[in-house]
Amino acid sequence: MTIELPSLTIPGVTVEVLRAKCATCSMHQLCLPMGLGAADMDRLDQIIGRRRKVPRGGTLFRIGAPFTSLYAIRLGHFKTYQINADGAEQVTGFQMAGELLGMDAISTDRHHCNAMALEDSEVCEIPFSSLQQLLADMPALLRHFHRMMSQEITREQSVMLLLGNMQATQRFAAFIVNLSSRYEARGYSATQFQLRMSREEIGNYLGLTIESISRLLSKFKKEGLLRVSNREIELLDPARLKAITAGMDRCG
Amino acid sequence: MTIELPSLTIPGVTVEVLRAKCATCSMHQLCLPMGLGAADMDRLDQIIGRRRKVPRGGTLFRIGAPFTSLYAIRLGHFKTYQINADGAEQVTGFQMAGELLGMDAISTDRHHCNAMALEDSEVCEIPFSSLQQLLADMPALLRHFHRMMSQEITREQSVMLLLGNMQATQRFAAFIVNLSSRYEARGYSATQFQLRMSREEIGNYLGLTIESISRLLSKFKKEGLLRVSNREIELLDPARLKAITAGMDRCG
DNA sequence: CGTGAATTTGACTGACATCAACTCAGGTGG
C-alpha cells in the first residue's frame, strides 16, 4: 500500500480520503477511508479480479449486459451514457481514475448505461458477489460502500440542478470547476489540465450543442477566464469561474 | 403482514416485489422482495423507529441537517428539492407511499436536499445505525438495500436523459407515464389519478415554466390524450402517450 | 359571496439550436 493522494472534495464537505491505494489496484475509493486493518486489506485485495485494459473508444459494458462486477478505474477516463428510445445518446457522467463504475446495475442485475473509455484506460474488476460477502463481514467497508453509492446519488442530483435551472454559461462554468476540483483532489493541478472528452460529449452532457460549447470557450477566453488550446485548458480566474457557477456573477 | 401490492415496474424490467407489507409500517420496499423468514421480519420490525406525521407543506428534513435515519413513506406524497447557490429551487423527485427517503444523506452524514410533504403524510423512521447492524446479519436484506440505492441512481439517470435531450412535450408525457406506472404498481388505477403537486412544482421538476405546463396540459386535452380537471387526470390514450415519451410520435 | 392564490391564455422576446461556411490539426501517401 502506497501513500498517494491528498484529499477528496465531496460536494459541500471535504473529507480526508484517498490517502493511499492498494498494491493490487488503485482502488482508493474502496480501500481507504475507513482505516482497514492489514488483514482486512488483504481480504479485499484477494477478491479484486483481473485487471482489464480498455482502449480508447472501447466499451467496458453495455446497456442490457448482465451485471457481475463493479469496476474501479485504475487509469484513464470514461464516459457513461444512456440511449433514448429514439436512439439519442445522453452522457450521464465522466469518470476518472479512482472512481467506481457500474453501481447503477445492481438494481436489476443488468447495466443501465454504456461505459466507454475516452483514452486508453485500465480498470480492476470487482466481482460483486465476492464483494457482498466481504461487506457482511466488514462493517467499515460496508459503511464506505454505502457512502459511495450515496455520493453517486448526490452527484446526479447536482447534475439535475444544472440541467434543470442553470443557463448555458453557468452550466459550462460548473462543469469546468467540477473537473478542476476533481483533478485537485487527485493531486493534479487544479488550474491546468486536459479535457479528455470532445466538445460534442461536453455539450451532450450539459444539454447544449457543440456550437454552444465552442462559443462558450471563446467567450471565456475573451473574458480572460480561461486559456484554451485544443483540449488543453488553463483556469486563469478560478474565483470568478466559481462565482459564475454559483450564479453570483451577473456581468458574464 | 398483509398481502397487498401486485408488482413493481423498474425501468426496463418488471420484478415481483411489494407483495406484502409489514404490520408495523408500509415498508414494502425494505421488507418484501427477498422472502425474509418470520424471525428476520421481526428483527426488522423492531428497529423501525417511531412513526411520524408530516402535515401538508411540512418539512421532513432540510439540507444540512445531520443524517440519522432513512424514512419509509407510509402514506402521502413528498417532493425533494435542492437549493441553488443563488437560492433557486430544483425539484429532484416526487415520492409516494412505499418509497424511501434520505439515501442521499449517507455520503456525508448530512442531508443534501429538502423533503416536503405535498399532502398530510406519514413516515416510518428507520435509524440508520440500527439498519446497518441488521444489514451485516441479513444478506438478503443487504442485497435488497443495495438494489434500492441503485434504483435511485438509475431513476436519476432517466431524469438526466429527460432534462438533457427531450423536448417539452416529450418531457411532460414521460412525467405522466411515469406517474401512471407507479400508481399501477401500487394497485391503483394507471389511467386515473390526482396530481399531488402544483403546476409550478411539475414545471420546476421538468425544467419548464408553469405556463409551459399549463399549455401542455391544454394541448394534450385538445388532442384527446388526457382529460383534465384541476389536479384530477385521466389518461385517454396511454399508448400514444408512451409513444410520445419514446420520441416515436412526430405529429404531436 | 368575496378575496387571494393558482391556473390559463395570449403577445412578445430571447437564449440557444440549426444550418452553413470556414479553419485548423493531425495523419497519409506520393
Add this chain to the structure above:
DNA sequence: CCACCTGAGTTGATGTCAGTCAAATTCACG
C-alpha cells in the same frame, strides 16, 4: 517534405421553442 484529406472545432446568420410579461379566469377557502 509537402499536398491532400478527414474529422474536430470555430464562427456567423437565421430560426424556433420555450421563457417572460401581462391580463383574464377559475379555484379554494374563510
